[in-house]
Amino acid sequence: MHEFAICARIVDAVLKEYAQLDPKPNRLIRARVVVRSMHQIVPDYLISAFELLTRETAVQGATMELVTVPVTSRCRACDRQGEIKLPIFRCDACGSLDLEASGGKELYLDSLEVEWNDEAMERGKVHEGALNN
DSSP, X not given: OXXXXXXXXXXXXXXXXXXXXXXXXXXXXXXXXXXXXXXXXXXXXXXXXXXXXXXXXXXXXXXXXXXEEOOEEEETTTOOEEEOOTTOOOOTTTOOOOEEEESOOOEEEEEEEEEOOHHHHHTTOOOOSOOOO
């Protein structure tokens, strides 16, 4: 179950980013993670690992939103570009196995959704934007 090892790195990144927020939020609601389908991650395993690994931490009770992005390729034989249907790397147009994959290995923490107290909201400090770890 490689999801547990992958999730341990994700939780490390979540904890690091969460600890750097100023002012401190009340709690983490959700961590959004982007993963390409090349990783062949079982979403339920990754989400279960996240719940387990965040117990008794500052982000306990948060959920993980997993956004899966398909792997795309270009066929060297017919020049067709499109999504690869894993696990077979074959061109849908001509059947060739000579494909050049583009992307497919991305795995990163995209954003944190947090709950702020009223004082933090009044000061206008909210955490937005992508976190590429």
